[in-house]
Amino acid sequence: MGKTFAEKILARKSGRNEVRPGEIVTVRPDRLLSHDNTAAIVAKIAADLTEFGPARKDMHVVVLDHVVPAATEKDAENHKAIRQYVQRYGVENFFDVGVGVCHQVMVEKGLALPGELIVGSDSHTCMYGALGVFATGIDRTEAATLILTGETWLKVPESIRIDLSGGLSPGVTAKDLILSIIGRLGADGANYQCVEFHGAAGLSIDERLTVANMGIEMGAKAAVFEVDSRTVEYLDSIGVVRDGNEPVWADSDAEYSRRLEFDLPTLGPLVAKPHTVDNVVSVEEVEGTPIDQCVLGTCTNGRESDFELAASILKGKQIASGTRLLLLPASREILRRAIASGAIDALLAAGGTLLPTGCGPCLGAHQGVLAAGERCLSTSNRNFKGRMGCAKAEIFLASPATVAASAIHGRISDPRKISPFSPP
Amino acid sequence: MSKVWKYGDDVNTDMLFPGKYTYSCSTAEQILPHLLEDLDPGFATGVRPGDFLLAGKNFGCGSSREQPALGLKAAGIEAVVAKSYARIFYRAAVNQGLLLIECPKAVRAYKEGDEVRLDAAAGTITVGGQSFSFPSLPEAILAIRDAGGLLPYARAKLRGRA
């Protein structure tokens, strides 16, 4: 019997010949990520750090992104404490305010490589699965323990195999694909499971990142793609030298708890209605719903191709009065490229507001917090009640194309009905 | 009699502890006033040590924040009994030493006003007179629980090595 991706990689990382689903193994992750929560993590082990020191200096990656630049004195103190920790313990990979959202930084700095095991004290750590990484979220206590010991426990998950076929239609994006998968499986449909995507050769790396990013929204422990020529091309483009880096992939006769197929050409634009991500409907069903705020960006859909898609829709047009459009690039590198390509200028000319690279309004801490009764249409990954600040606000999730089209009308709109997807 | 707090399916981490406080509240004292704020405003003031929390499927889905697990443990919740748990929350609870019981039958059996009693050693939970058994935890997880959580467990290991 063949093995799944998860069985192979967890055997490798626990130094065993083979592991089976349900077994608990001790693993040494290649990297540990934490962000603005780093201060709270290291505060748990202040005395232990003095006594034992960190297990490995190259393991911990720290990125300041969640409330950047600091919104309050408290945030500033938090950032300061993190900089002191990084200095004192010689953390090699530290990215200060403005470099980008942690997950995008991990990927574009070459800190998440095929065949690696990465844990992060953030649930969307699963995004690096796009590059064939077994990546999963953990809590702060576990992150603190990892800093000291360099190892942790994992239960070997069962796996779900999703086969993709065909290509996406114009105006339909990877965001619509993952929303359709989550809508079909449900918010816990992949709980404790590793989700393998097969047949994804037609998806770009940006598209795979969007899909893997949202694996956790169906409960997945990890969401992974096969390493192929596109992955290698991407790694080359960011200057990664892959000496000794060995990708892992499932055997064709591996055993799955469930198998599903998705036919890409049949998909249309989708929207996740408040207040759960699996509350997915076709754009037609919510067309015309008035929107106060549009958010384009975040670690889910804040890459260059997302801004270019939105710019292709908004170029030469204006967003509706009474609607605000917030632009939130996932990293400084992306922002620079989107400036160079003219995408940012087109979006600003259309009435967009550019926010600093980081998490911004996504978690409701600052920059674009919603008022009671307001409605937001966002390309981010969560529409939970209170997520963007106010529990009496509503968050709808959609693709960059749907958000751009909706910004023009101030109402949820079908991107296929407007140029460049239909003649003006 | 200990109180039973009963909620539905897919109770997410924002309902358990709003994301806007993630960076301002990390200790038990800071977390407790906001626990379940958007789900049940009466919880934070009403919860007493020994109370139970019952819920449907996928309890704790969403963010990796540990405040829900840390807060429920600090509030003295005897055990959470749910139909199923989201995986990051499950780990967070193990790491905090909070007892999670996965027992859909017990949740379904509960009626308003029923008394809930736990016999952790025997692996049984009694709901309104009906008794249900739940599977024992894997050894690796029990070892963490017995040590009082993941950090004390790791410290003991580090000292053993030194």
Ligand code: SF4
């Ligand atoms: S952009 Fe949003 S989802 Fe992504 S890491 Fe930041 S807060 Fe989390």
